[in-house]
């Protein structure tokens with residue numbers, strides 16, 4: 511079996527604040543060590559269930575250069591750095607049979623969820639054919655478009671609930687309870703790792719039991735942006751239309767939609 515583990519940072523046990531997830535801020539080095547330990551716990555669980563499994567780990571937060579390569583389980587391949595095709599799920603196109611989301615967070619605007627956002631704070635909402643989705647929903651659809659089921663998701667309670675709404679039968683591993691955007695009641699990192707290892711082992715034993723989500727086609731994507739200037743820029747993408755701060759575009763495939771979403775996010779981060 512080939513498994514892709516996509517590791518974000520905001521949903522890791524112990525993490526509640528951007529100072530722990532942003533390069534060069536004071537607690538970032540601790541945050542990335544916690545993230546690496548969580549990734550290793552999931553790898554261990556997968557390999558416990560299937561010692562012959564091929565495991566890809568995609569660093570999926572911010573610059574995609576957070577996991578400490580030298581401390582990662584040596585049995586995996588690490589996908590690191592950006593920009594790259596399929597972003598948070600790079601590696602999906604290589605014949606993966608199951609995906610796992612670790613350290614994930616709720617979508618923008620969810621009250622009481624730790625570090626909730628959708629791709630960047632500059633995005634207020636993303637709707638796909640009218641349904642609001644965060645990274646969990648977008649990435650679950652992207653995986654599904656490759657025929658890949660997402661068999662495990664971990665993050666705070668809100669992230670796990672968001673995932674369970676889409677894929678009720680899959681394994682979730684909640685590692686903290688949100689008390690606000692920057693506050694949580696969190697498990698000890700070691701306890702979280704133990705639960706992740708167990709959950710991953712359980713999920714890796716039954717990937718075929720979870721059919722991938724149905725992907726609508728064609729896709730209509732709407733993105734609400736915080737800054738009008740970002741909407742002006744996104745409106746320059748051929749085929750995109752702008753109404754107020756909302757950019758809309760059509761796409762034939764989730765890969766195309768995801769590529770345009772990545773571009774829109776990059777545009778929100780450009781200077782004047």
Ligand SMILES: [Zn+2]
Nearest residue numbers: 518519571572
């Ligand atoms: Zn992140």
